[in-house]
Amino acid sequence: MPKLKTHSGASKRFTKTASGKFKRGHSKMRHILTSKATKTKRKLGGSALIAKSDTYNVARMLPYA
Structure with missing residues (x-):
């Protein structure tokens, strides 16, 4: 079976915690x-x-x- 590709956009946005959940950041913090x-x-x-x-x-x- 071939390797699976990681979605590059998702890898920049989400990280997995030790308990297996996924962490994300909040929006609306770039400008204004x-x-x-x-x-x-x-x-x-x-x-x-x-x-x-x-x-x-x-x-x-x-x-x-």
């Missing part, structure tokens, strides 16, 4: 930050876990994660 509240920017700066319904699709894109 002056109009956003400090609380919002602090919250968006951290990472989050992907939804349970998306786990199957992300795991298929990252076969060796």
Whole structure:
């Protein structure tokens, strides 16, 4: 059986945790930050876990994660 290719876009966006879940970043943190509240920017700066319904699709894109 041939090797599976990793989806390069997904590999830049998601990382697998030790428990097997996938971690993601938040959007809306690249520019126009002056109009956003400090609380919002602090919250968006951290990472989050992907939804349970998306786990199957992300795991298929990252076969060796």
